[in-house]
Amino acid sequence: MSFRHTQSHPGRAALAFSLVASLGLPAAAQTAQGAAEPEMQSVLVTGTYAKNRRTADSESPVDIIGARELQASGSTELATVLGRVLPSVNFPRPSGADASDAVRPAQLRGLSPDQVLVLVNGKRRHASAVVNVNGTLGRGSAPVDLNAIPIAAIDRIEVLRDGAAAQYGSDAIAGVINIILKKGAKGGEAEIGYGEYQEGDGQSVTLKASAGFDLGNGGWLRLAAEAAERDPTNRAGPDLRNKAEPRYGKVNQRYGDPDTKPRNLFFNSQLRVNDDIDFYAYGNFGQRKTEAAATWRTALNGTAQRSPLFPEGFLPLQDSTSIDESLTAGLRGAAGAWRWDASLDYGSNRFDLNIHNTVNQDLKEKSPTSFHLGKLTNTQSVFNFDLAREFAVPGLGGPLTLATGVEARRESYEIEAGDAASYSGSGSQGFSGFRPVNAGKNSRNNKSVYVNLEAPFTARFSGALAARHENYSDFGTTTSAKASARYAFSDAVSLRGTASTGFRAPSLAQQFYTITTTNFSIINGVNTPIETGTFAVNSAAALALGSQPLKPEKAKNLSLGLQLQPFRNFSTTVDVYRIDIDDRILFSANLILPDALKAALAAQGAPVGAARYFTNAVDTRTKGVDLVSTYRVDLANRDRADFTLAYNHNKNEIVRVADNPAVLTANKLLLIDRQTVNRATVGSPKDKLSLATDYTAGVWTARGQLTRYGSFTVPQNLAAQDQVYSPQWVLDVSGSVKLGKNWRLSAGIDNVTDKYPDQVTSLNNLNNNGINPYSGFAPNGFNGRYYYAKAGYSW
Numbered sequence: 112m113s114f115r116h117t118q119s120h121p122g123r124a125a126l127a128f129s130l131v132a133s134l135g136l137p138a139a140a141q142t143a144q145g146a147a148e149p150e151m152q153s154v155l156v157t158g159t160y161a162k163n164r165r166t167a168d169s170e171s172p173v174d175i176i177g178a179r180e181l182q183a184s185g186s187t188e189l190a191t192v193l194g195r196v197l198p199s200v201n202f203p204r205p206s207g208a209d210a211s212d213a214v215r216p217a218q219l220r221g222l223s224p225d226q227v228l229v230l231v232n233g234k235r236r237h238a239s240a241v242v243n244v245n246g247t248l249g250r251g252s253a254p255v256d257l258n259a260i261p262i263a264a265i266d267r268i269e270v271l272r273d274g275a276a277a278q279y280g281s282d283a284i285a286g287v288i289n290i291i292l293k294k295g296a297k298g299g300e301a302e303i304g305y306g307e308y309q310e311g312d313g314q315s316v317t318l319k320a321s322a323g324f325d326l327g328n329g330g331w332l333r334l335a336a337e338a339a340e341r342d343p344t345n346r347a348g349p350d351l352r353n354k355a356e357p358r359y360g361k362v363n364q365r366y367g368d369p370d371t372k373p374r375n376l377f378f379n380s381q382l383r384v385n386d387d388i389d390f391y392a393y394g395n396f397g398q399r400k401t402e403a404a405a406t407w408r409t410a411l412n413g414t415a416q417r418s419p420l421f422p423e424g425f426l427p428l429q430d431s432t433s434i435d436e437s438l439t440a441g442l443r444g445a446a447g448a449w450r451w452d453a454s455l456d457y458g459s460n461r462f463d464l465n466i467h468n469t470v471n472q473d474l475k476e477k478s479p480t481s482f483h484l485g486k487l488t489n490t491q492s493v494f495n496f497d498l499a500r501e502f503a504v505p506g507l508g509g510p511l512t513l514a515t516g517v518e519a520r521r522e523s524y525e526i527e528a529g530d531a532a533s534y535s536g537s538g539s540q541g542f543s544g545f546r547p548v549n550a551g552k553n554s555r556n557n558k559s560v561y562v563n564l565e566a567p568f569t570a571r572f573s574g575a576l577a578a579r580h581e582n583y584s585d586f587g588t589t590t591s592a593k594a595s596a597r598y599a600f601s602d603a604v605s606l607r608g609t610a611s612t613g614f615r616a617p618s619l620a621q622q623f624y625t626i627t628t629t630n631f632s633i634i635n636g637v638n639t640p641i642e643t644g645t646f647a648v649n650s651a652a653a654l655a656l657g658s659q660p661l662k663p664e665k666a667k668n669l670s671l672g673l674q675l676q677p678f679r680n681f682s683t684t685v686d687v688y689r690i691d692i693d694d695r696i697l698f699s700a701n702l703i704l705p706d707a708l709k710a711a712l713a714a715q716g717a718p719v720g721a722a723r724y725f726t727n728a729v730d731t732r733t734k735g736v737d738l739v740s741t742y743r744v745d746l747a748n749r750d751r752a753d754f755t756l757a758y759n760h761n762k763n764e765i766v767r768v769a770d771n772p773a774v775l776t777a778n779k780l781l782l783i784d785r786q787t788v789n790r791a792t793v794g795s796p797k798d799k800l801s802l803a804t805d806y807t808a809g810v811w812t813a814r815g816q817l818t819r820y821g822s823f824t825v826p827q828n829l830a831a832q833d834q835v836y837s838p839q840w841v842l843d844v845s846g847s848v849k850l851g852k853n854w855r856l857s858a859g860i861d862n863v864t865d866k867y868p869d870q871v872t873s874l875n876n877l878n879n880n881g882i883n884p885y886s887g888f889a890p891n892g893f894n895g896r897y898y899y900a901k902a903g904y905s906w
Contacts, residue, residue: 157230157289158171167676172670180196182262190215193288194217195801198758198800199737200217201795202215203887206403208247209245211241212369212429213241215258216249220761224249227284227287230290231437231439235520236255237255237458238255240253244698248888250787251621251697251698253620258399260290261375261377263320263337264337265292265293267291270286271289273670280581281614281616284692293321293333299906301319305317309865313341313344331380332380337373339371341370341372345362346884346893347363348364348884349882350363350364350882352409352880355411358424368892373400376397384442390440390442391441392438392441393438393439395435395436398434399432399433402428405426407425408425408426417472418470427466428469428541431463434461439457440454451499454493457491460488461486462488464487466542482529485527485550488525489619490523495516497514508568512564514562514563517558517560519557520556520557521555523553527545534627537629543628559581574596575593577594593609605673606671609668614666617663617725627642629643641721642720643720645722656774681742690734691731692732692733695731701722702775704720708722731763731764731765731791736759739756741755741756754803755801756802756803757800761798769782795888796823799818799890800819801818812848814846817842818891820840823888836869844859844863846859855902860898863896865896
């Protein structure tokens with residue numbers, strides 16, 4: 112079944128007109144203000160402890176995304192923007208995936224979302240409390256919520272595309288995303304934006320502002336605030352399953368982006384203590400309310416009425432509130448030739464989950480229609496002390512940089528139970544609440560020490576060594592190491608490479624997340640609801656199914672890169688890489704239990720029809736290549752055009768699958784089935800190509816970006832039921848004009864040609880008889896063309 116939504120919306124004509132106007136003849140605008148031409152290379156801080164290290168001199172590939180790229184999109188979600196400007200980042204938009212609708216995971220180099228480390232101003236960011244336990248990309252991960260960080264607060268982002276556990280610790284397997292906040296007392300900006308989709312839904316209004324304040328004696332405070340109202344989208348098809356249904360033939364499901372209302376406040380500050388010491392602090396408070404749809408409940412359950420409270424059926428709506436807060440404070444300064452930095456960092460994410468417009472069927476007409484489902488809380492506290500200095504060493508081409516430091520970190524993860532009505536009997540439809548047996552708080556701590564050496568051996572040859580030792584209270588010790596080098600054959604040609612080992616500690620969420628809820632599985636060709644238990648690996652229920660304590664993932668990274676810069680305005684880098692990960696943690700298959708195992712779990716106090724838990728499932732190998740090429744053309748009157756070509760190709764493969772537990776083999780069950788394995792290897796696009804052009808002419812700017820998202824596969828346990836999705840080309844355009852000294856008007860269209868991904872072809876891929884027509888794996892979502900306009904004032 113194939114269909115497209117078509118409506119006429121005259122309000123978009125104004126947006127389209129404003130875009131055309133902003134790309135028109137520059138004679139209509141006022142005279143441009145003079146500005147210094149930016150350099151092609153930037154000083155970076157990620158992956159190095161040396162002073163004034165340029166991107167061109169780095170032994171590892173680092174992308175720098177500035178404010179211009181962050182603003183040149185209709186989206187105000189950080190992860191969405193990164194997914195558009197960086198070919199190595201994948202950010203799909205799942206729907207109908209419970210909490211994963213509210214906190215969507217992003218991938219780097221096709222690996223798990225929690226295998227990338229996120230820093231803010233160089234300090235470790237806390238992870239979300241949400242665990243992705245449904246059939247989405249990143250299933251089983253609990254990563255950082257990138258969308259909790261407002262773009263208004265960001266000066267630039269540095270993305271290290273290389274393993275860096277020896278420098279930063281756990282999680283830095285695929286790489287590091289370092290978000291650098293705006294700083295300084297001077298200047299500020301405010302902006303209002305509006306956008307909507309071609310189908311007339313998804314209307315979005317965004318307000319954001321950033322300003323600096325002088326605190327005297329060289330001190331400053333920077334504030335950034337952002338608020339948005341984003342209406343939901345819906346691309347669901349009509350329900351044609353049962354003619355006896357009172358709403359037969361109508362669109363009952365909501366399938367698309369959820370309704371979200373984010374509110375975020377960030378601050379960054381510095382005070383001069385004396386000539387040698389500065390105090391700094393930064394942090395945030397954010398709240399995001401999300402309303403996401405679960406699966407439509409028909410009026411009839413067989414031939415009987417499902418609930419007298421909703422005689423025509425009902426759509427459960429999950430209401431979540433994500434509270435994100437952090438505070439980092441520290442002192443940094445100089446003591447002789449040494450630079451030092453001491454800091455304390457606290458961060459937490461609380462995810463409060465409710466549901467309304469639903470019932471607990473066992474309570475019949477006495478059922479509430481709204482339920483509190485429980486709360487998840489993840490917290491992190493970190494102490495860091497870092498030292499660095501340069502040494503003059505005879506025979507070297509420059510100073511040797513020595514950096515060393517220690518870190519102590521404490522983490523906790525807590526589950527709080529919901530209302531009794533949300534979990535009693537069959538529980539609230541759409542999402543059963545957390546039960547008292549699920550509730551609890553667990554914590555751990557770890558201590559680490561590191562050392563890092565960097566030096567130019569000659570004017571053309573540089574290298575670095577790093578090592579880090581960690582001691583975790585729950586699984587013991589681990590040591591990571593890294594070596595990297597760069598050789599410049601000339602000013603135009605250089606070669607760089609790295610070799611490293613790394614690890615990722617199993618998160619507390621992966622060890623202790625537990626819940627019993629209704630999930631849907633295809634049984635005998637029917638999309639069937641089943642009470643499914645997610646069990647902690649050390650629980651009696653999981654042990655009865657053969658679970659074992661989780662071990663850390665161990666990684667080996669190799670990369671080799673070629674850098675070409677034949678002249679100042681042109682550069683190309685090509686980096687090939689291989690990442691081997693042993694004991695990779697996956698969320699198991701949904702084990703549909705036979706009667707014997709149902710009885711065994713019921714005896715453990717877990718009466719369920721299906722079960723799952725986390726396990727060290729597979730060894731994987733990822734091989735790929737990144738290509739980035741930039742070219743600037745300087746035109747008359749200080750106008751210019753910038754061209755960027757970027758490409759990423761990934762191949763993930765399984766090297767080893769862990770042995771199946773004997774108890775599952777005896778019951779003809781697979782802990783790690785074909786779908787689970789292939790979701791980790793072929794579920795993300797195998798490549799992505801981006802061609803971007805930025806044109807600046809006086810007060811006018813224009814940007815066009817053409818992106819090709821490669822093919823991907825949504826796997827099933829039977830190969831014949833897999834669906835391979837075709838590549839997709841998407842064109843985004845935007846333009847802006849500066850009016851006078853302070854005002855800027857912008858407009859744009861994302862997905863100009865209104866491209867949609869292939870439609871889902873079968874019940875086995877959960878198209879639900881055409882009700883859910885598109886895959887949640889689609890890398891660019893499935894909302895279609897988007898129009899937007901912005902008005903900004905800066906000072």
